[in-house]
Amino acid sequence: MPRRRAVCEPGAVTTAQREDPFLENRRLLFGTAYRMLGSVADAEDVLQDAWLKWAEADRSGVLNPRAYLVRTVTNLSLNKLTSARARRESYVGTWLPEPLLTAPDVAEDAELAESVSLAMLVVLETLSPLERAVFVLREVFGYSNAELAETLGKSEAAVRQLAHRAKAHVQERRPRFETGAAERRAVTERFLAACGSGEASKVMELLAPEVVSWSDGGGVVRAALRPIQGSDRVARWALGVLAKPELRDATAAFCWINGEEGVLFTAPDGSLVGALAVEVLDGVVHTMRCMINPAKLDGLRRSEPFRF
Template sequence: MINTPAAPDALDDFTEHRRLLFGTAYRLLGSVADTEDVLQDAWLAWSRVDRETVANPRAYLVRTVTNLSLTRLTSARAKREAYVGPWLPEPLLTAPDIADGAELADSVSTAMLVVLESLGPVERAVFVLREAFGFSHAEIAGFLDRSEATVRQTAHRAREHVRAHRRRFDSDPQQRREITDRFLAACTGGDLNAVMELLAPDVTAWSDGGGKVTAARRPLHGTDGVARWILGVLAKPELQGMAWRSAVINGEQSVLFTMDGQPVGALTYDIADGRLQNLRFQVNPDKLTGLAGLSGLSEETA
């Protein structure tokens, strides 16, 4: 990504904080590809700045990435109005140790990114900077060129919105792994009853194909309909040879689908009372970049 000549200290500063910058932009945009573009633009801006005028490189870079993300987020929202079928964030393979920090894992979970999508751009930025990374209201005010009082009000409003729309589904990592393994075994065996038993009674499934591949255009509801749809999709001739395995995606044990070793989809979900709920299938080939390798979200977080 970094191919512009610059002073060694500029590269050192950017590399030191790159994971924080990636984590910030990804939570704001829900897109790996857009996040990489923002980081490229941030690097270009950073490589040209007079660093003698920058007292705090970390704060300067976070401010730059935040504002670049807000600009991109505003334009992305218009495109999503014409999106074919349900829109879901781009999944991201994350280092296993991210799941050891419950708050960090939750802040990047697919469920959280879906809720953040319902916030306005500035509210989303304030929430991410405050709740995920612990920046002070004063620091965020400086990033966004707003008063500290305004940021406090925005943070409160965003937090209340997330609390109202984000139901917490608590399951320890070991239980989640066990349920995931049972679900994979049931799907592999084509056992309809076993799949249904692992789904919550009020289960809903979303499938994001973006009009690029076949996917359900509307959410599916109920154990019978969702289970039959899953097994029907897996039985399609064109998907014979597809493999699926447990993987840590967006900080949680999930399912990765591959064909000839290449990622073709991801399934993330919530678990309630030992059953799968809110299944989110991402199969849009344009949104699978983040499944090609591990991100570094688990290192610098604040």
Template sequence: MDHDQADPYFSHRRLLFATAYRMLGSVTDTEDVLQDTWLTWHAADRTTIRSPRAYLVRTVTNLCLNRLTSARATREHYVGPWLPEPLLTSPDAAEDTELADSVSTAMLVVLETLAPVERAVFVLREVFGFSHAEIAGFLDRPEPAVRQIAHRARSHVRSRRPRYDTDPGRRARVTDRFIEACAGGDLNAVLELLAPDVTVWADGGGKVSAARRPVHGPDRVARWILGILTKPQMTGVAFEPAQINGEPSLLLTASGTPAGALTYDLTEAGITTIRLQVNPDKLRGLRPAGLS
């Protein structure tokens, strides 16, 4: 254990995981990238590496870019809406508002609309504070070009970033009320929590039954949610509050095993966007992770 802790890969692993997850939106792909990074690191000539941290971040970044490029083609054939893989985070993850926002499901959906290099530059610059010069070194691009990419990505994200209430206290209360309303099958109680322009997106990936198109409007959304709970596949499934992607959310469990995640955007008008992830291939991150 002492040897592992002295290895720069292990001392920087938290940063590497956090960086890769924000670039990929996939826990499974992130863990694969970290494994490849470890192999690359241990095959490298350490005498030529001046900064292990920079070397490791550069390796992760380029491995992520390769995956992002191939993932775009794969997702063109994805069944139904594609949503990021949810990540169970530690209760203190929301204490750093900026980091919590950058890993929120809403932000990951926005980052998905960036080109791969734009996404990498945005994450490295805006989330983790690497300089334009450092990023240029990671990507083997001129610094002026990186500055332009960073500006373009920042403007893109700013124009699409949802405006919602991030107050954890209010979100926690709404989460508890939502669970109570769903458990009781109370249509009116669910309706009271929804904004007039609410939309629900469900990712079943063709593996389990889920709406293949977004559902709009309070009445349709409320009836759809309560209808889902009565389906045979939901027998024995319970909702419980959990910290998912840095925010109070709902964890679906069946006999104590994660069965899905429900995250949402909240404004003064109520819940505006609901994202339900029930694809069994994308639930690997619904376990204690400790990502900040």
């Protein structure tokens, strides 16, 4: 079934949007759903369903439209997350979040960039659906326990327990790569150049000994089914991937992916064939995430980068 047209495309806010609470808050609503689901397509589906509910709702008793809409999106996301988890259990190979092309100003806000980074979305995937909802609404949007209790239909005591577990879990696994954008760009450029040389030794010089590479092909495009660890194995894998026909002649271009610098690979015919995100520390690559499942690249084909 074809995807429905997104209702969350970025752009200038019109008079009609300011008069409609749903359109006025669409970026907030998409940001909530995307952080909850780690999927651009699923987040757009949630917004479509939320818009239909909003259009049909009796708004005479809605005192706070923004809170009402966030609650609607959160509950729809919880329902979709439950079914999505079942699908991911049978997913072929490594599952990675769907990347999203973001505006450069997202990266200028460190907390905002971290909250939508691929690394953080991977961590959030390990939470239970309710823990994820509590963490996103509390830590990202500043909801109080009372507001969360009302939104989720739970007691404040239950919310406090969920918040404590979620925060402790995320803190334990939160990525701690604080390398500046300029250094990340320089290291990534050197890494791509080393791969282009075809010499494994040059590639290994830019990889941490414990480097881990994750690939998401979804069974549609050939990819490593499990994470690859160690500089020697990752170097050989990288050289093999870049030697494939679909990537050998592709053009690599830097862009902002989920608030961080990343690389898009475009085939000679103009089609997008993959995206690469790296985490850099002390001048070398520590983590690589390669997204090549065509069905999960729609968020990188947007006419305009998304602004949260």
